[in-house]
Structures are given as structure tokens and as C-alpha cells.
Amino acid sequence: MQFKFRLAYYLFGFMIGGFLMYYIFNGKGAEFCYLPNCRVKKNIREKGLTISKEAQQTLKAGWVTQTDVDNTILYGDVDFSRSKKPLKTGGKLYIIEGKTINNQPIDVEVANFEDKAILINVKKR
Template sequence: MKFVHRLAYYLLGFLIGGVFLYFIFSEKRTEFCYMPNCRVLKDIRTKGILISKQAEATLKEKWVTMDDIKRSLQYGDVDFSKSNKPNPGGGKLYVIEGKTIKDEPIVIEVVNFSDRAVLQDVKKQ
């Protein structure tokens, strides 16, 4: 069998398999989350967020909203050089850089415990 025919059979099988996988995984609503940034953000989002008094005072200033926090926890970047450090009260501190709806950069500090996540502080960058 010529190389061109083998290549055509391979590509046809690859195409059929790709279409098959597309339909299977589109129904499951799965997401690819194997990178460290994605795993940390997903872990924090699934636990739910408790708000500290300091973060609550910042939210009352009205320059940042809870929607901005949720958006940053969805699309933000974890600064691992400042994060993953033990917190004196337990858990690990994560520093997340994100943006508000008005496209202003913010920095979120979240303490991640095994059963909950606490929004420690929100700052303008």
C-alpha cells in the first residue's frame, strides 16, 4: 500500500475519532484543568468564599464588587512566588492577580483551608 493511501486512512480514522470524542465530551461539560493556576482557582471556587472583616470593609468602598472577585477567581493569575505560604492561622495564602469589570487591575489574597477559602484582602494594583 502506498504511503499516500496509508496517510489518507490514518487521517480519516483520526477525523472520525475526533468527531466522536467531541460529541462525548461536549455532553459531559468537562473542563481541562491540569495546570497549577487552574487547579488552585478551581479548588477555591468549589469551596465557596468566606469574607474577612478587612475584605468586607474594602467591598463596602464600592470600587470593587463581589462580581469582580468571582471574575478574578475564574480568569485571574495566581502569583506563585508570593503564594502557597503557610498562614499563621492555618491554611495557605494565595495571591491572585485579576481585573475588575472596569478593567482595573486588583490583587486578591485568599487563605485556602482544606474545607473552606477565606477572602483575606483586596487591593488595587
């Protein structure tokens, strides 16, 4: 059999397999989350975010909203060079870089414990 026919059969089978996999795994909530950035943010989102008093004051100031913080935790990038610092209370500090709705860069500081995540502060970059 010629190469072009073998290639056509391969691509046809690959396409059918791809469609089947898409429909099988589409409704199950499966996601690819094996990279460190994704794993940290998913871990924080699953625990829920408790807001500290300092962070509440920052949110009340008005230049940043809870939506901005949530979007940063969902779409932002974890800065590992400044993160993973152990805290005296037992957790680890993670700094997530993101932007507000007004496109202003912010840093969200989150203390990640085994059973909870605490929003420590939100700072302008």
C-alpha cells in the same frame, strides 16, 4: 499503499475519533485541569468563598465588586512567587492577579484551608 493514501486514512480516522470523543465527553462536565494555576482556582471555587470583614469594607468602597472578585478567581493568574505562604491559622495564602470590569489590575488574597476558602483582601496593583 502510497503515503498520501495512508495519511488520508489516518486523518479521516482521527477526525471521526475526535468527533466521537467530543460528543461523549461534552455533556459530562469533564475538563482539563491538571496545571497548578487551574487546580488552585478550581479548589477555591469548589469550597465557596467566605468574605472577611476587611474584604467586605473594600467591596463596600465601590471601586471593586463581587463580580470582579469572582471573575478574577475564574480567569485570573495565581502568583506562586508570592503565594503558598503558610498562615498561622493553618491554611495557605494565595494571591490571584486579575482585573476589574473597568480594566483596573487587582490582587485578590485568598486563605485556602482544607474545608473552606476565605477572601482576605482585594488590593489595587
